Amino acid sequence: MESIHRLLLSAFLALFLALFPAVPAAGQDSPHGELKFACESCHSVDAWNAPSTGSRFNHKLSGFSLHGQHAQVACKKCHTTLKYRGTQAECADCHTDIHRNELGNACDRCHTPQSWLVPDMAQRHRETRFQLVGPHQTLPCQSCHKNQQKYEYVRVPVTCYGCHRETYLATTSPPHGASGISTDCEQCHSMTSFTWGGSFNHDLTAFPLTGAHRAQPCAQCHAGNNYRGAPTNCFSCHQQQYTASQNPKHSPGFPTECASCHSTAAWRPASFDHNQTAFPLTGEHKSASCNECHKNGQYAGTPTQCSACHSSQYAASTNPKHSPGMSTDCATCHSTAAWRPSSFDHIRTTFVLSGAHLARVCGDCHKSGQYAGTPNQCSGCHLTQYSASLNPKHAPGMSTDCATCHSATAWRPSSFDHSKTSFALTGSHLAQVCGSCHLNGQYAGTAVTCVGCHLAKYNATVNPKHSPGFSTDCASCHSTIAWSPATFDHNTSAFPLTGAHLARACTDCHANGQYTGTPIQCVSCHQQVYTTSTNPRHSPGLSTDCAPCHTAIAWRPSTFNHSSTLFPLTGAHTTTSCGQCHLNGIYTGTAAVCSGCHLEDYNTSVNPNHLSARFPTDCLLCHNTAAWRPSTYNHEAYFPISASSSHRPGRWSTCADCHTVSTNFAVFSCVNCHEHAQTSMDEKHREVSGYRYNSADCYRCHPTGKSGD
Numbered sequence: 001m002e003s004i005h006r007l008l009l010s011a012f013l014a015l016f017l018a019l020f021p022a023v024p025a026a027g028q029d030s031p032h033g034e035l036k037f038a039c040e041s042c043h044s045v046d047a048w049n050a051p052s053t054g055s056r057f058n059h060k061l062s063g064f065s066l067h068g069q070h071a072q073v074a075c076k077k078c079h080t081t082l083k084y085r086g087t088q089a090e091c092a093d094c095h096t097d098i099h100r101n102e103l104g105n106a107c108d109r110c111h112t113p114q115s116w117l118v119p120d121m122a123q124r125h126r127e128t129r130f131q132l133v134g135p136h137q138t139l140p141c142q143s144c145h146k147n148q149q150k151y152e153y154v155r156v157p158v159t160c161y162g163c164h165r166e167t168y169l170a171t172t173s174p175p176h177g178a179s180g181i182s183t184d185c186e187q188c189h190s191m192t193s194f195t196w197g198g199s200f201n202h203d204l205t206a207f208p209l210t211g212a213h214r215a216q217p218c219a220q221c222h223a224g225n226n227y228r229g230a231p232t233n234c235f236s237c238h239q240q241q242y243t244a245s246q247n248p249k250h251s252p253g254f255p256t257e258c259a260s261c262h263s264t265a266a267w268r269p270a271s272f273d274h275n276q277t278a279f280p281l282t283g284e285h286k287s288a289s290c291n292e293c294h295k296n297g298q299y300a301g302t303p304t305q306c307s308a309c310h311s312s313q314y315a316a317s318t319n320p321k322h323s324p325g326m327s328t329d330c331a332t333c334h335s336t337a338a339w340r341p342s343s344f345d346h347i348r349t350t351f352v353l354s355g356a357h358l359a360r361v362c363g364d365c366h367k368s369g370q371y372a373g374t375p376n377q378c379s380g381c382h383l384t385q386y387s388a389s390l391n392p393k394h395a396p397g398m399s400t401d402c403a404t405c406h407s408a409t410a411w412r413p414s415s416f417d418h419s420k421t422s423f424a425l426t427g428s429h430l431a432q433v434c435g436s437c438h439l440n441g442q443y444a445g446t447a448v449t450c451v452g453c454h455l456a457k458y459n460a461t462v463n464p465k466h467s468p469g470f471s472t473d474c475a476s477c478h479s480t481i482a483w484s485p486a487t488f489d490h491n492t493s494a495f496p497l498t499g500a501h502l503a504r505a506c507t508d509c510h511a512n513g514q515y516t517g518t519p520i521q522c523v524s525c526h527q528q529v530y531t532t533s534t535n536p537r538h539s540p541g542l543s544t545d546c547a548p549c550h551t552a553i554a555w556r557p558s559t560f561n562h563s564s565t566l567f568p569l570t571g572a573h574t575t576t577s578c579g580q581c582h583l584n585g586i587y588t589g590t591a592a593v594c595s596g597c598h599l600e601d602y603n604t605s606v607n608p609n610h611l612s613a614r615f616p617t618d619c620l621l622c623h624n625t626a627a628w629r630p631s632t633y634n635h636e637a638y639f640p641i642s643a644s645s646s647h648r649p650g651r652w653s654t655c656a657d658c659h660t661v662s663t664n665f666a667v668f669s670c671v672n673c674h675e676h677a678q679t680s681m682d683e684k685h686r687e688v689s690g691y692r693y694n695s696a697d698c699y700r701c702h703p704t705g706k707s708g709d
Contacts, residue, residue, distance in 0.1 A: 032085070033085055035085060042057045063089070067114070068112065068115070092105050102152060134192035135194050136191065144163060168185070174222070175225055179227045180227060187200060207232040211265040212264055212265065221237060242254070248290050248291065248294070254299065260273075279304040285336050306329070306330035307329075320362050332345070350376050351374075355409035378400075382402055386402065392438075397441070404416060416434075451473075470515065476488060495520040499553035500552060500554060523546065526555075536582070571627070593617075613662065639705065640705065651673075658670075658672070670699065678693045
């Protein structure tokens with residue numbers, strides 16, 4: 001019973017508060033001051049005192065949501081009085097800044113409402129000038145932030161040397177302070193390593209370590225702990241080895257650039273790259289000892305010419321004799337592979353050896369060991385053969401350029417390349433002996449035209465007769481393969497032969513052997529056929545240009561392409577005989593309009609009566625060439641009377657319903673069907689410009705028969 005009573009009381013209180021919000025009456029002071037929230041937001045009918053943690057109040061409504069530890073704190077911790085409005089929301093308003101404002105007032109950079117402690121200090125440290133890596137992540141804060149007040153973090157050095165200065169000064173191997181080693185510890189030590197030991201990256205210096213240098217202790221080069229200004233050239237460390245070297249002897253004379261022969265991998269073996277000099281070693285030179293060329297250990301100024309070392313071999317050579325006269329450039333005949341055998345590359349001269357010349361000994365051309373000034377023309381050696389030649393006779397008259405007919409392979413057989421002249425030999429000309437054309441051994445000035453040799457055949461020819469009248473250009477009909485048979489390419493003339501013309505004899509057109517001035521018009525040969533033609537009759541009237549109807553293949557059948565005229569044939573016209581339109585064989589001036597042939601049909605038509613109705617004579621408006629009937633008139637082009645229009649069939653029965661004058665279809669009436677009183681229409685069209693009460697004006701404004709036009 002008590003529970004029911006409490007339930008009813010709660011319901012009554014809720015209804016009361018809804019109707020009358022809990023706002024203090026005028027003159028009545030609220031312990032909370034001015035609040036916008038209803039009392040039941042915190043209080044209940046069970047107990048006026050609100051829970052200590054404010055769990056009944058939705059703190060989001062205040063603009064400050066409670067998270068983490070804030071959700072467990074009693075209201076009075078932040079709201080020290082019952083005046084809740086105006087409570088500050090900044091961290092510093094409730095929490096004393098133990099960092100003395102050294103880190104700013106944005107506490108949420110490190111702290112969260114969940115816990116005041118900072119669990120991810122390494123992550124927070126990334127926002128500073130010194131990120132924590134390696135062992136630094138596990139050190140307590142006081143290891144670096146010492147000699148300061150508690151919770152003070154500013155003004156701490158961020159360089160390695162700032163914390164590790166004592167270690168730097170105490171290091172003896174090598175001594176860092178005394179040797180002037182850089183205070184940038186990261187050059188040798190790593191922040192990610194959990195041991196102090198490290199190594200110096202020599203690649204950061206002007207002398208990267210390679211080869212055997214990597215295994216040397218630092219003091220080997222940095223004597224007396226000298227790390228600044230240590231020399232970087234080889235000679236500074238290896239002067240003793242340089243001075244003591246005997247094979248070959250280095251001092252004096254050798255360059256002190258050890259890298260020319262030695263490498264950092266090992267001091268021995270050593271090799272010198274002769275390719276870097278002005279004299280790369282090839283062939284036998286590779287296996288020669290240095291002293292063979294560099295006498296007495298002299299390396300500078302050694303000559304690079306062959307004769308400087310091989311002058312004794314040059315002077316003693318007798319096959320062929322070198323001195324005096326031959327070039328001292330040994331490489332012309334000899335190679336570094338071996339002194340013998342030797343060969344001379346004649347290609348380098350102005351006379352390249354080929355054919356039989358390759359097998360000749362030098363003395364055959366170079367008499368008495370004379371090499372300079374030897375002639376390079378054939379006649380210089382072969383003038384005797386030229387003078388003695390009789391088949392054909394060479395001297396006098398023929399060119400002394402032997403290569404025109406002879407080759408270096410052999411003097412005989414010889415051949416003349418007629419293609420190099422102005423008359424290339426082809427066909428039967430190839431088998432002719434030279435004397436056939438070059439009479440009496442005369443080669444200069446020989447005629448190059450056909451008639452120059454064949455004039456007698458030209459004059460004697462009778463089928464067809466050549467002289468007089470025919471061209472003397474024999475190549476027009478004849479070829480070099482054979483004089484007969486001969487053919488003339490009519491395509492080169494003004495009248496190419498086609499069809500039946502190809503089978504005609506020349507004299508059919510060229511009467512009496514007349515070839516010049518032969519006419520090329522069809523009627524010139526076919527005048528008689530033109531004149532006697534009766535189906536259709538050609539003369540007079542038809543054009544004498546036979547090609548529009550006839551072809552060269554055959555005179556019959558013939559066809560005329562009517563599409564080339566002003567009246568192309570279509571429909572029933574294509575089967576109509578010519579005489580039906582072209583009366584009395586008259587073809588010129590034939591009318592091209594329908595009424596020209598069908599005027600009688602127009603005049604006698606009664607359904608409808610064309611003449612009395614004043615129909616236009618343009619028959620194509622209703623008829624087509626396929627057939628005269630049935631005929632149709634496209635009324636839609638002028639006034640729609642189709643099934644979908646307002647004037648569809650059913651609203652009229654005959655043409656006379658609208659066309660009131662049977663003899664003139666141009667006259668029509670609108671008001672016969674639309675019985676509008678003129679007074680009513682005048683009133684309705686009172687503001688329509690140009691309105692008049694007649695059918696023509698109705699059509700002008702309503703061309704489709706709709707009132708909305």
